Amino acid sequence: MTTRVADLAFARPGDKGNDADLSLFAPDRATYDLLVEQVTADRVRAHLGHLVAGEVRRWEVPHVLALKFLCTDALAGGGPSSLRADNLGKTLAGALLTLELEGVDAPPRARPPVDPYRHADWRLERPSP
């Protein structure tokens, strides 16, 4: 089975001008150490391909078990001038999560129910398609 970053960690993206930043969060120290070793700036740069026209830099934030990636020139011009539908890179965290890890045999990631709020008591309408 292929293990991807998504099986071990989650991420949130942000933007500033034409740069995108990605924060990757590990659930525990052992996973954090593995991500530090495998999810390098060079690998992320290669993985994101043409989405990033500039560079990728990485910092370690061990107290909160996180890695920070800063991708320059990554939003096709930045918020008010980008032609991308995702002009602020709101979905770019997912692109980081598809990166494959080597020599790791992890259980597949936790996934939401197909229709997460189906049984919620506050739900008003019939189930979504």
Place this chain on the structure above:
Amino acid sequence: MQPRPEGAVRIAGGQGFYGDAPAALADLLTEEPDYVCLEALAELTLAILAKDRRRDETLGYTRDLPLYLMELLPALLEGRARVITNAGGINPPAALALLREAAPAMGLGGVTVAVVTGDDLRARPELLPPEFPPPEQLEFANAYLGVAGIVDALERGADLVITGRVADAALFLAPLVHEHGWALDGDPDLLAAGTVVGHVLECSGQATGGNHGGRWWDVPEPWRFGFPLADVTADGEAIVTKPEVAGGRVDFDTVRQQLLYEVGDPTAYLTPDVVVDMTSVRLEDLGGDRVRIHGVTGSPATGTYKVVAATADGYAADLSLAFGWPDAGAKARATADLARRRIDVAGITLDDWHVELFGVNALHGPAALPAGEPPEVVLRLAWKTADSDSCAAVARHVIPLALSGPPPGMTPAGRGRPRPSGLLALHTGLVDRAAVDAGVRVHVETL
């Protein structure tokens, strides 16, 4: 109500962007915050406000400010909570003029308002970085101010402080400086601690389980999102929480995501008031929707402020077309190529042309997961031109492909025709701090 540590100032994050949900304030007020801070300005927001001001010189502030004030009115009038907002946008005096006019009808009479100005550098072009475009081309040019003007306003008794472009976190740091007597040239660790609190609170629901990369489906009562609160003591320690009556969640995962959100180099997060080392921050999940923030360190601010300006950069529009099985991807790709050729034949010059296939790789490009044949694909075409007319004309050469293009079954993915909108190019640089500060003014008046 959430328990409050002895001597703590309670600060609420009541708004995360222009267009956020004022209804969340009612739940925040049940926790009796001392300050409600409303953060209305993303980078992109200034561009939106610049378009407003271009149409009408009396605009340029975030126009939902009265909606927020209506929600806050009881607490504001009784002096239970003071309100700090950057809703002034690129025209804070215009926001004040609006409130003066609306005060009788809104019941704002007696409220003391302060307006902080001096961030707008269009009138002081000599301060702008030399690499910036000529000042007459700038749609806006604003420095990111720190807390000084807001602190002055609070000391002069303002119930409501309206600023233009200040650093987002400064809205939250300012009341801590005011209440705890932290010196602006004093211990940088305290200023850094207050800035971290502001950073965690400034995006409203993003600290309480919104935009959650983790187990988002487990966030309780997500239809009634609790916005974040922080209890901050004079030593800079903080507990982040949310209204007990509302949904959402505060835990290690929700707070650490917001802690690093839109931070570039975490070892040196530059703000107008302090340089924060985000890697120093310790989070302790206390359970019960309470996370303790401690250990924050910082170093003194630099001698410069960030300035962001924008210039007009042509026009853009887009059109999304849906295709179903079979061969949805092939039909979409063919339509994109046909459209491009027809636009060229029509003699329209495009400055940029962007093709995205939703359902294939529109969002993740080469990092998209490999998949089999998609059952449905949405083709999104986006284009940029120098002028508005040719931008609008492009769509007239694409839409006829519904009948007169070989790929079958093309349907618009949305209603309405493509409308050209003006693009702005952003310019970012540094300006001398002391020179900008010399132009900062705080106007205080009672409505």
